[in-house]
Amino acid sequence: MSNYNRNNIPRVKHWYDERVTNVFDDPRITAVGLLFEAHAGLSARFNAQLEEHGLSAVEFEVITRLARSPGNQLRMTDLAAQTSLSTSGVTRVVDRMERDGLLTRRACPNDRRSSYAVVTGSGMQRLNETLPGHLQMIEQWFTGQLDPEALAALLDGLRRVRDAAHPCATAGSDDVSPEQVAATDNANRRH
Amino acid sequence: MSNYNRNNIPRVKHWYDERVTNVFDDPRITAVGLLFEAHAGLSARFNAQLEEHGLSAVEFEVITRLARSPGNQLRMTDLAAQTSLSTSGVTRVVDRMERDGLLTRRACPNDRRSSYAVVTGSGMQRLNETLPGHLQMIEQWFTGQLDPEALAALLDGLRRVRDAAHPCATAGSDDVSPEQVAATDNANRRH
DNA sequence: CGGTTATAGTTGCTCAAGCAGTCGTTGGGC
DNA sequence: GCCCAACGACTGCTTGAGCAACTATAACCG
Structure with missing residues (x-):
């Protein structure tokens, strides 16, 4: 990944296309995508309900x-x-x-x-x-989606990430x- | 929880204090808190790095x-x-x-x-x-925080929540x- | 065809949020 | 006691994002 953009490209498009699709299948990207999309989805659901109460x-x-x-x-x-x-x-x-x-x-x-x-x-x-x-x-869209031990595992993982990343x-x-x-x-x- | 705010309270404070701390210890609230704080923490870290690149x-x-x-x-x-x-x-x-x-x-x-x-x-x-x-x-603040099977469990849970909640x-x-x-x-x- | 309806994108307006600067208050060093 | 740095809250200004209104194009249908 260090020699990524080495030579300045007549055939930029092909070269990037290959590298780029590979990079975006990186499991790390996927992981972040999951967390962020889960968050976005829940936010949207919650916002809708909160809005009903102004x-x-x-x-x-x-x-x-x-x-x-x-x-x-x-x-x-x-x-x-x-x-x-x-x-x-x-x-x-x-x-x-x-x-x-x-x-x-x-x-x-x-x-x-x-x-x-x-x-x-x-x-x-x-x-x-x-x-x-x-x-x-919360029950409907989050905690109720998982059986107890899966939920526990999820929360355990989240806690560790939170403790690491969250000030x-x-x-x-x-x-x-x-x-x-x-x-x-x-x-x-x-x- | 339906008879929550029933009588209009001279001793509001005490009554609410008790109920309220109980309610906020609800595991569902805690779960959402974990997910959202993990997201906020990662966002902050990512933003800092992205900003270095404008x-x-x-x-x-x-x-x-x-x-x-x-x-x-x-x-x-x-x-x-x-x-x-x-x-x-x-x-x-x-x-x-x-x-x-x-x-x-x-x-x-x-x-x-x-x-x-x-x-x-x-x-x-x-x-x-x-x-x-x-x-x-991502590695540093998220995926690297967990051993492989814990990460897999986390991602599995997230995927199910995402699939449910995320359009x-x-x-x-x-x-x-x-x-x-x-x-x-x-x-x-x-x- | 001709007209109506739907779609793609842009723009005016509003609003929420952050930064930087301000003012009053506090507390520590002398 | 006095001064100065730190702190808490607020305000002006700017930025980013959404909604609603608008224009241009496409599609559908008689």
Whole structure:
């Protein structure tokens, strides 16, 4: 593969055609394709269901992360670290969701720079309306597609890939120091 | 879960806190989390490497799909069906990549509505520069993380999930009729 | 043929998201 | 106590993507 594009080609097309089709049958390419297509497929199914409840995927993730956190709240920065959003992205999602009455901002008592995003009652209600159907979608399109041990094997593999590739993002939880999270998070984000 | 938000709560917080942490420990949520985080992690790693070669993920997918197609070309619509892009999205990616010299448009001889996107020599060169590193990234962060049978189990599971959830997108290939592709593709796309 | 319908691609508009820059706040070093 | 670096959140600007509307071509059908 190092002498790939060595000589500059009158008959480019033939030469590339051969090499290229070979390369794209590479099992590594196939593997990534499977993972990405599975993800894309599930995303599409989930989005459709979330949309019925007036939520985008990002909004659902935000409200979920908040709801599972102590006090149903999280500092903006921590929320950014847990989601795949930048801090400015979080500012704007929270803007929209606050406008829609799903969240509120609350001042942080001991640090006047920070503010919390808190799920409102209306937000909780929306989440409760959305969740059962969401779980059903997961069952239908993902976990229900495999028998228990195949699923376990799949999840085991995914966990190992995740642990290797995914910069851990659990800011606001107690098991990770903020600096650590910030570092890994920045490493993840593009330039 | 049906009597979830039954009584409108003075002690909302406690009640939700309990239910909610339970719900979010649901193995189905965890499973999706693993898949999505694995995907996000790999995407981030791949994007970093692609960026070194001046390609976005979408551009890489486009040029890859074209390069693996007969004649290194595909009609705009078929390209849209194969990628996760709308036709207008494809128009614009191809615009940019044509401006950058990676692709050209070529008129379709037998249908004057259609046009092909064709990879240029320069585009092929760019792809060839990018691919080895990309394969290496896959190896490093994904396939190399697992021993062969664990990987096989993972891929097998992914394949089943993909087949269930992913609207098959192989337009321009010979094994699928265009109408079929269009139908599944539209089903996939949000509203 | 002529007209209607469907298809391929492009374009205007909108919106979501990131980066870089800003402002106020905090905390550490002296 | 004072200063300066670091931090948290927000805002201006740009970019990328989708939808809907439009044009040109093709296909179908009477």
